[in-house]
Every structure is written in C-alpha cells, then in structure tokens.
Amino acid sequence: DTAVSQTPKYLVTQMGNDKSIKCEQNLGHDTMYWYKQDSKKFLKIMFSYNNKELIINETVPNRFSPKxxxxxxxxLHINSLELGDSAVYFCASSLPTGETQYFGPGTRLLVL
Amino acid sequence: LAKTTQPISMDSYEGQEVNITCSHNNIATNDYITWYQQFPSQGPRFIIQGYKTKVTNEVASLFIPADRKSSTLSLPRVSLSDTAVYYCLVGDLRHGSSNTGKLIFGQGTTLQVKP
Known part of the structure; x- marks a missing residue:
C-alpha cells in the first residue's frame, strides 16, 4: 500500500531530450508537491498544487512543467534536459495546510 | 520565510540520547516547527511538529523555548537504524496562506550512530 509512488525510479537520458516523471498518491490529499534534491543534499521545493491548481511556483526554468x-x-515534464538537471526529484502530498508532507521514494535523474 | 541553522553532522553511540538543536531567529508568529528524517535513497519522513513548549510522540520529543528562536529534537536511546539526515523546518500552516506548505529545507544534520 504505497502512499506516494513515483515512476520511474531511475532515469538516464541524453542532454536535449524531453522526459516525464509521474507521481500518484492514494492518501486522498488535495495538495501535491515537487522537490529537487541536488548532489549536496539540499532539498528545494519546485511546485505545489492544491486540488489541481498551481499554488507555489518557485524560480524554476520554464522547461519544467507540472501537470x-x-x-x-x-x-513533471522536463523539456530540453540539461546536465544541471541531474538530481533526485521527490513528489510529496499533504492536506492543504501542509503540516505533514508524505514523500515518494524519489526519481534519480541523470543527464549525460 | 524563516531560515534554519543546524549542525552539519553529529556522532553518537547506540543507547545514547541525542539532542539536535536548530536555530530559527526570524521565525514568524504563524510558523510551526517541523522535523523530518531522511534515510539514504528515500524521501524525507515526518518525525514531529510543534508550535511552543514541549511535544512528545512515540519517536521523539521536541523542545521549544518561549521565544521560539530555537528548537531541540531529542531522540531517546538511539540505535544504528537512526543513522540518517535530520531536517528542521519552519513553515506557515494557515489554510489559504500564500506560503502554506512551502517547506524550506536546510542542509540538515547528518547523524551517525556507532555501535
């Protein structure tokens, strides 16, 4: 009974390609997020959606488009992948107040 | 948004109590303090949350002084499986706030528990 699931778990691709990462939650939450964790382990929020509506949109290149x-x-769809996009991407979900966020297992993206 | 500062790393031995302190000098009135734990190759996992004074659950205790400018996560009698990165965050949990759910993760504290 996985609460927050992501696919794929690993993604290796070439620069310039377009790729998508999928996230699903079965917790009945209205709010979902995307985070990026870089090689130094900093975890940074990218987007937040509440009931299919964009709530938080941090300074992220417009090559990244959540749906x-x-x-x-x-x-999360990423166009024209760049080397710097290599990271672990985490999806999370919560109630609208965001008090407890449940994270997925992460998608490890490597751009060559 | 409030920024947090915590030690980059800590070492402990099995069976000891571990206290990790976090500074958040510019915490706002509506901010809550939350701690997450992250094991290698996994997503962060919620541990505990509080607003003021002391909160205790089956996993940890959270001590928050009256000025709320810092907080201390206390892990009683750690085991090897507690080796992880621990993140302290402050965030606004008011429904409808433009900052709701906007968790700002710092570098975290890497706790290494030794046998």
Missing part, C-alpha cells in the same frame, strides 16, 4: 490531471496525480 495535474486529477488531484491524485502530479506529473
């Missing part, structure tokens, strides 16, 4: 088909899913 929420329904409130249980928040996918």
């Amino acid at each position: 929420s088909p329904d409130k249980a899913h928040l996918n």
Whole structure:
C-alpha cells in the first residue's frame, strides 16, 4: 500500500531530450508537491498544487512543467534536459495546510 | 520565510540520547516547527511538529523555548537504524496562506550512530 509512488525510479537520458516523471498518491490529499534534491543534499521545493491548481511556483526554468490531471496525480515534464538537471526529484502530498508532507521514494535523474 | 541553522553532522553511540538543536531567529508568529528524517535513497519522513513548549510522540520529543528562536529534537536511546539526515523546518500552516506548505529545507544534520 504505497502512499506516494513515483515512476520511474531511475532515469538516464541524453542532454536535449524531453522526459516525464509521474507521481500518484492514494492518501486522498488535495495538495501535491515537487522537490529537487541536488548532489549536496539540499532539498528545494519546485511546485505545489492544491486540488489541481498551481499554488507555489518557485524560480524554476520554464522547461519544467507540472501537470495535474486529477488531484491524485502530479506529473513533471522536463523539456530540453540539461546536465544541471541531474538530481533526485521527490513528489510529496499533504492536506492543504501542509503540516505533514508524505514523500515518494524519489526519481534519480541523470543527464549525460 | 524563516531560515534554519543546524549542525552539519553529529556522532553518537547506540543507547545514547541525542539532542539536535536548530536555530530559527526570524521565525514568524504563524510558523510551526517541523522535523523530518531522511534515510539514504528515500524521501524525507515526518518525525514531529510543534508550535511552543514541549511535544512528545512515540519517536521523539521536541523542545521549544518561549521565544521560539530555537528548537531541540531529542531522540531517546538511539540505535544504528537512526543513522540518517535530520531536517528542521519552519513553515506557515494557515489554510489559504500564500506560503502554506512551502517547506524550506536546510542542509540538515547528518547523524551517525556507532555501535
């Protein structure tokens, strides 16, 4: 009974490619997030959606586009991948107040 | 948004109590203090949360002084499996706030528990 799941777990791709990461939560939460964790382990929020509506949009290149088909899913599409995009991307979900966020297992993206 | 400062690393031995202190000098009135734990190759996991004084659950205790400019996570009798990175965060939990859910993770404290 995985609460927050992400696919794929690993993603190795070439510069310039377009890729998507999928996230699904079965907790019934209205709010979902995407975080990026770099090699130094800093975890930084990228986006937050509440009930399919964009709430938080940090300073992220517009090559990154989140899409929420329904409130249980928040996918991340990345265009024209760059070397600096290599990181671990975590999806999370919570109640609207965000008091406890449940994180997925992460997607390890390596851009060659 | 309030910034947090915590030690980069700590060492301990099995069975000891571990206290990790976090500074958040510019914490706002509506901010709560939350601690997360992250094991290698996993996402962060919620440990404990508080607003003031002391909070205790089955995993840890959280001590918050009256001025709320710092907080201390206390892990009783750690084991090897407590080796992880611990993050202290402050965040606004008011429903509808533009900052709601916007957790700012610092560098975290890497706790190494030795046998």
